[in-house]
Amino acid sequence: MVQATLSREAAPSPASNVDTTVETFRFMLLARVLDEKMANLYRAGKIHGGVFLGRGQEALSASLGVSLRKGDVFAPLVRDTAGRLAFGEPILDCVRTYLGSVLGPMRGRDGNVHRGRPSAGILPMISHLGAMISVVNGALFAKRAAGVQDAVGATCLGDGGMSTGAFHEALNQAAVERLPLVLVVANNQYAYSTPNRHQFACTSLLDRARGYGVAGQAVDGTDLTACLNALRSAVVAARAGQGPQLVVASLLRLCGHGEHDDASYITPEIKKSAVGRDCIAVAEAQLLQADLATRPALAGLRAECVAAVEQAVATVQREPAPDPFAEQWQALSAAHLLDTTQES
Amino acid sequence: MVQATLSREAAPSPASNVDTTVETFRFMLLARVLDEKMANLYRAGKIHGGVFLGRGQEALSASLGVSLRKGDVFAPLVRDTAGRLAFGEPILDCVRTYLGSVLGPMRGRDGNVHRGRPSAGILPMISHLGAMISVVNGALFAKRAAGVQDAVGATCLGDGGMSTGAFHEALNQAAVERLPLVLVVANNQYAYSTPNRHQFACTSLLDRARGYGVAGQAVDGTDLTACLNALRSAVVAARAGQGPQLVVASLLRLCGHGEHDDASYITPEIKKSAVGRDCIAVAEAQLLQADLATRPALAGLRAECVAAVEQAVATVQREPAPDPFAEQWQALSAAHLLDTTQES
Amino acid sequence: MSITYLEAIREAQARALAEDPRVFIYGEDVGQFGGAFKATKNLAAEFPGRVKDAPISEDAIVGFAVGAAIEGMRPIVEMQFADFSTVAINQIVNQAGTLFWRTQTPCPIVVRMPCGGTSGSGPFHSQNMEAIYSHYPGLVVVTPATVEDAYSMLIEAVALNDPVIFCEHKLLYYHLKAEKLPTEALPIGKARIAREGRDMTIVTYSAMIHEALAAADELEPEGWRVEVVDLRSVKPLDTDTVMASVARTGRLLCVGESWPWGGVTAEVIARVTSEGFALLDAPPQRLNSKDTPVPYHPSLWAAHRPTGHSIAAAARRVLRQ
Amino acid sequence: MSITYLEAIREAQARALAEDPRVFIYGEDVGQFGGAFKATKNLAAEFPGRVKDAPISEDAIVGFAVGAAIEGMRPIVEMQFADFSTVAINQIVNQAGTLFWRTQTPCPIVVRMPCGGTSGSGPFHSQNMEAIYSHYPGLVVVTPATVEDAYSMLIEAVALNDPVIFCEHKLLYYHLKAEKLPTEALPIGKARIAREGRDMTIVTYSAMIHEALAAADELEPEGWRVEVVDLRSVKPLDTDTVMASVARTGRLLCVGESWPWGGVTAEVIARVTSEGFALLDAPPQRLNSKDTPVPYHPSLWAAHRPTGHSIAAAARRVLRQ
Ligand SMILES: Cc1ncc(C[n+]2csc(CCOP(=O)(O)OP(=O)(O)O)c2C)c(N)n1
């Protein structure tokens, strides 16, 4: 029952900080292993299209995921494998989407990181950066209109995504409506190849919070304990009706933009700097230090993650690909309104 | 030679504050009179489409116009009659555009506030709010690339326009490129009927400056002296290479959104508050107080403005309307690339 | 009593709000002010909290509507002018238009777009964008030409589980009147014979219906009986009704107010010629606006778009072939 | 030596930069990195300060280019993918597309759009937007299908005084090769006979040219000689060349990779039937992609767009009528 151990449902409700830290680490590790497996499959030519990893961002992402709960809305971004798992997305959803299985939530129609299950509160991202924030706003408005007072909506963005008009319009909208939005910005120093200095000119992206009239926190994105504190307090504040919460984390993408990219533009200096630390290593040290884990236990955990991922991949590899002849080529729910011509 | 007195070319170069204040006031008054004339023509059914006034915003707008100089770029917005005149736009350009004269800069193709002369540094606005800022950025980049080091670019925006994605992308772009952009925000409390509280949630729109890493100033938009100081210093700073300058003025639109709108949504309280002061009255008091003008001189100035405007209107009313048969229906400069079908 | 096209739009929204608690309206100045054209007049007072003023953020407005729709609501978005939907187009085509196909989650939003030229409105307050939205998959695009359709199609649009682009024509707002609101209506997806004839078919939609009817009037004394087909919805496009009309008349002119390249008129002709080539006794023709931005001055504006006279002239050419 | 479609695009930009000091390149990751597809590889180093990385701000990127063009420069903008131009569309159609008409000031910008589907790219990295930009006035829209055209049309696009939407097809980037760069070329606005035939005409453009040529190959052993017309630019559209081909063959199939409603195929058929009805011996037909977002999985993707086989099948239907 490896799978069960790792799934959200089976995890103990976070009664204490201690439990949560370990639980969060588990999701970080699982995400790292899952990401690595996807990268391996990519290198083996088993994946069509790109593979995008959250390597180096797991502490931040998992901390968000564990801070949310059922009934919340989550619109993860490219590097949120950890947050997705922590929020309850099954490993299978990831693998099935990457491999295009017809049994996955996107049934082969969309791929890689563009997966979600709206009915479970996971909104599937479109590629256009910044575009999901206002969608989360609308979902939160609907929940409020339905009398649900304590649901939170969270979504993630990069340093580059902060330059989009969509981000600006949506954060301002959330502030005007005083919605319980948690916007997590992973400043990983680069947007694809573009360094921060070509992306913005403010001292810190956190400086933007005030211009929207929203609360803001900075956090060291390589530090699990710091991330957990920041994200939990942000989610609590949003849930308590304190309006949108902006969290800006500093960290480094420890991989290419996608697996096709060797990221040779990332300077050695920045790799060696504080943001370049691997959050998994940092978290392991924290767990050992605080006697929350032993080395053998950590090794066991990793083995457990590997087994879970391997099992999921083995399962999906036996699943059918979509059949174009069985496919419903239908972009509207109302079949009688489909526009048909002779050719089709 | 009333026309000459009022045109920018004939005005003395602003050698002293005193001269500039009087000169700026002259443009304010001229703009007020010109706007009023357009409103009268609208009420008389002489203007097709809307008429949009700068009533209450003349001090701010004129202060910007006089602070710029030839070689600068200016993309005025809806309420910038004063700034246009001060920058050197002939009265005739305004009247011809409103009346659709074929001799105007837009030749009847575009109307009212959508006028400009790119070759003279006046960029004609498109309606979509926020869209002109990045265009000014590009013009400034081109000037810099051509070795022109001291040209400034200015454009205006309202409290509502600040909510557009276009604004965000463009101000950030200007900051990253460290362009000599002066962005003047007229917070006139409403965007059409929408009050500030439905538009943004920050304490002051000036709070946004820091998030872009640009300099910012707040100014009382009803106070000519304050506006002149703020705008001149902003333009000087931009010209000196200090990067984009954001100026946020507080004032009130003393008219409808357009002349079709009675603005009944503007509350009496706000009309009676400090932002509700008429900048023309405030400026007159300042001029009298400082012995820069006498009441008869002010009356004379107004009469001069009226005469200039009446003369322009009389001229334009005799001018030909565009002839659809003579019209070149051609949206490309390359005639050989026009796409023609039988119908056309 | 008589009711205008604009009032019908207001009444449809009032009814939708009254009958379905999931409906709300979101857009710039739609609240207390009642909208730039007064299409939501008094609705904020009648339905407190359900008619919401938005910041000037078209992208976020549509995104918000999609999010609310995912959670089961039925938002009606008002664009202040269709032209401004260019800054919302990404959310419309890539978010709303793909949601059902990607996730099987329906996206019941209506985006109301005040479309079309009026004299003096110029390049940025006159556009017709139905072709843009029809080209993308996943959207229903409707173009009511009558007071009755404005009402019934808006009611139906709100009830549909798919995103609907509701192109309402500004020129019809105040002038077009009906005696009363309809109690029954053709469904979205069905075209209508606006005038019967036997000599040729003019296919058009939205405000151009009235120009086409004027052209038909103009041609009547010359002995021509012109049939006018009102498409009502341009996507889906009711090819059957068009084809049946062309089968009767053998001649086709398609008229649109938008630009000539592509668009509804090209689509109609492509369908009729590929699926009903043998029905045609003469080459099909089209008439659109000129291929420039929409001009401001009334004399240019009137020459830029098809009118009763220019349609009649084009029809004569079709009839003579 | 051989050169790819992508390299030709790079070489054209290198030449434009070298020959005209007014040219610069602006877009996300185009600088040191050389662009997501490496279309600007090494250019930043070769032309310091003239190949600029932009923030992720497509609206501001295009606005910036327009401003620079007003001041006499000749910007080349790279969209990272055509799909992302939805958030720049307002600046493209309403700013760049209206500038000349409104002010007589030319707007010489080129917007490079990596278009079209590749397997595994999904709904948001595969779109073809030529129909959207062609519908709006004021833009030239080109769709090179060959290495030679990619090179010569980009050179010409930069030299033109009007905004050009340069639709380059990602599927051709690496696979399509030529021996060398061309020294002379057809101008923009002229279509090309890609293959001569006498039995029917297939009109298409961009990557679909190669599918159409494959279809022609497939039909040859069956005794059919299919002519293939490469439109090269879809706006303006070279009706004369199309019509001349149809005059020879009497049969027409239009093929496009984009969605079925409207678009290039509808426009071509509308022109041919309204202006050359009598030339046709059979109903003209079209073949486009399916009316859904572009799917991710290779098996769905291959079924979504026309292919050599599906074009051949459609062509057989045309030939048999
Ligand atoms: C509007 C838009 N423009 C361009 C892209 C292409 N794109 C995808 S990811 C990316 C870089 C994103 O950088 P950042 O937001 O910092 O996130 P990171 O990849 O660093 O996590 C770009 C340019 C996009 N997805 N959306």
Ligand SMILES: Cc1ncc(C[n+]2csc(CCOP(=O)(O)OP(=O)(O)O)c2C)c(N)n1
């Ligand atoms: C993108 C966009 N959306 C909507 C409009 C319609 N519109 C024109 S002016 C206006 C209000 C502008 O308010 P503000 O920016 O505060 O300027 P003000 O009119 O108060 O000077 C609106 C909504 C527009 N021009 N552009």
Ligand SMILES: [Mg+2]
């Ligand atoms: Mg980043």
Ligand SMILES: [Mg+2]
């Ligand atoms: Mg305002």
